[in-house]
Amino acid sequence: MCGIVGYIxxxxxxxxxxxxxxxxxxxxxxxxxxxLVGNGEVKIYKDKGRVAxxxxxxxxxxxxxxxxxxxxxxxxxSPTKMNAHPHTSQSGRFTIVHNGVIENFRExxxxxxxxxxxxxxxxxxxxxxxxxxxxxxxxxFDRAFSKTLSRLEGSFALLILDNTNLDTIYFxxxxxxxxxxIAEDGIVFxxxxxxxxGNAKKYVSLDDGVKGxxxxxxxxxxxxxxxxxxxxxxxxxITADELTKGSYPHFMLKEINEEPSVVRKLVQEYFDEDxxxxxxxxxxxxxxxxxxxxxxxxxSMHASYMAKYFFEKFCEIPTEVFCASELVYxxxxxxxxxxxxxxxxxxxxxxxxxxxxKFNDQKFPIIAITNVPSSTMVSIADFHLDLHAGPxxxxxxxxxxxxxxxxTCILAKAVRGKKTHLxxxxxxxxxxxxxxxxxxxIIEMMAKQIMDASDVFFIGRGIDYWACLECSLKLxxxxxxxxxxxxxxxxxxxxxxxxxxxxxxxxxCTQEGTNPIVRNNLVETQxxxxxxxxxxxxxxxxxxxxxxxxxxxxYLSPLISVIVGQLLAYYVATLKGNDVDKPKNLAKSVTVE
Ligand code: F6R
Numbered sequence: 001m002c003g004i005v006g007y008i009x010x011x012x013x014x015x016x017x018x019x020x021x022x023x024x025x026x027x028x029x030x031x032x033x034x035x036l037v038g039n040g041e042v043k044i045y046k047d048k049g050r051v052a053x054x055x056x057x058x059x060x061x062x063x064x065x066x067x068x069x070x071x072x073x074x075x076x077x078s079p080t081k082m083n084a085h086p087h088t089s090q091s092g093r094f095t096i097v098h099n100g101v102i103e104n105f106r107e108x109x110x111x112x113x114x115x116x117x118x119x120x121x122x123x124x125x126x127x128x129x130x131x132x133x134x135x136x137x138x139x140x141f142d143r144a145f146s147k148t149l150s151r152l153e154g155s156f157a158l159l160i161l162d163n164t165n166l167d168t169i170y171f172x173x174x175x176x177x178x179x180x181x182i183a184e185d186g187i188v189f190x191x192x193x194x195x196x197x198g199n200a201k202k203y204v205s206l207d208d209g210v211k212g213x214x215x216x217x218x219x220x221x222x223x224x225x226x227x228x229x230x231x232x233x234x235x236x237x238i239t240a241d242e243l244t245k246g247s248y249p250h251f252m253l254k255e256i257n258e259e260p261s262v263v264r265k266l267v268q269e270y271f272d273e274d275x276x277x278x279x280x281x282x283x284x285x286x287x288x289x290x291x292x293x294x295x296x297x298x299x300s301m302h303a304s305y306m307a308k309y310f311f312e313k314f315c316e317i318p319t320e321v322f323c324a325s326e327l328v329y330x331x332x333x334x335x336x337x338x339x340x341x342x343x344x345x346x347x348x349x350x351x352x353x354x355x356x357x358k359f360n361d362q363k364f365p366i367i368a369i370t371n372v373p374s375s376t377m378v379s380i381a382d383f384h385l386d387l388h389a390g391p392x393x394x395x396x397x398x399x400x401x402x403x404x405x406x407x408t409c410i411l412a413k414a415v416r417g418k419k420t421h422l423x424x425x426x427x428x429x430x431x432x433x434x435x436x437x438x439x440x441x442i443i444e445m446m447a448k449q450i451m452d453a454s455d456v457f458f459i460g461r462g463i464d465y466w467a468c469l470e471c472s473l474k475l476x477x478x479x480x481x482x483x484x485x486x487x488x489x490x491x492x493x494x495x496x497x498x499x500x501x502x503x504x505x506x507x508x509c510t511q512e513g514t515n516p517i518v519r520n521n522l523v524e525t526q527x528x529x530x531x532x533x534x535x536x537x538x539x540x541x542x543x544x545x546x547x548x549x550x551x552x553x554x555y556l557s558p559l560i561s562v563i564v565g566q567l568l569a570y571y572v573a574t575l576k577g578n579d580v581d582k583p584k585n586l587a588k589s590v591t592v593e
Pocket of ligand 1: 297298299300301343344345346347348349352395396397398473474477588589590
């Protein structure tokens, strides 16, 4: 949600910023804008709609080496040109882009800015005018900036231009990510490292409470008061190529196709022959706890159900899965000696971060499992495990789910500490995934049969039910068809009333123990007119099943069955002509609670 890009240096700022904003599109947004320094002034271009539209608006006739840009996902005020960033202070002296939410902006406006007129409904304009107020009072930018920051409550990543000093970009960060890339020819800013790819070789992921200024020659970091900050530079390991679709029509399809290589990458990263390589202190922390609490949202929460299975089955530690947005307000009784494991692709999900901070304050051990090592969650947690899935650009999460299931499985096996054949079994999964992906034409046929449905149900039991949850979420996200997943035994307790003639019921059968009973439950829906589609493993399949998938270890089966669900969702969405990589109303990084 919302994206920031900035550049100051020797290259063309216009293309770096506009291309960077395009790379951040995956985060979700509804308007976009840039402020570019040219001919001694800041020229602002902004509108609602896509970055492609912004590109058409921007004048290309002037040279520019300094600028700031933004994609906005509306929170305060509707998605209009007026509310799009950048915003300027009343006199036009300060130009600002902002990610985050200023919680006390109404109070600041009423208390300190009564003489100021506002053009937008945003909280950001309050920051610009506050800066101007304090500049007018103190006559020093640094003092005015520190004073402004001291007044702000909430989250912010800020880039600021000052009309009277146009060879500097000022920045500040609190609770919303901001990274600073160091290139030979200048400095690049981004709300994550993705716009830095191809532009910088190393970067700094700013801590909360850091501000600074960048010129074409370098960058200075201080705390909000102005004292020097120690900064840790990291190597940027994302290449520009990883951020293109390559020969695929969509990122979602590319990322599904990458899943077998994610499995192999994880084996490479976490295994030395048959031995698992994970920080011993982390393993001891889990061994010493008497309960594991898994916290996540959406797809990551669905992967957490598998993780619960692994921790209970392999480590015999009671484990509970919590939906982060619920846990933060309805915290259950927490006794004795728990540890908290957070699963998140982005590492920026506001609901999960709110929980993480709460339990971190209470001194419980926190483990973050994320795909973004520069993320906020990693900076808060005591331990971090990387998902190594590579950048996930499509809004609908696919390969990160696979990585979350695998990393938690590896972790559980490592906590148990016995010899494991997991690396061998994972290689078998990678091959099985390739086989499923090669059956894409069969899945596309299924998609044709369900694309006109108004409701789709997914049913299964146990592990298959957890896979159903993820398949159903995928379908609704990108196809916009109403879909629900149910434990198949639960249907008779109410939901079966919704089955009508032709309602698709997609059934996952990969577990020998539950296969007969799940099939019975499907027959019950067929008696009410449902259109059945069974996804079954080869050893359990019967002629009428829609697709069979290779057998793998029973507890790894969602890695295979969910790929069918992901491809099904992809084909339904594309057959319907939907924007599958950027589904309506959704954002990749959900950075507001
Ligand atoms: C679904 C999806 C979302 C995310 C959820 C949590 O395709 O992408 O449900 O899984 O918003 O995001 P992360 O994993 O980044 O915490």
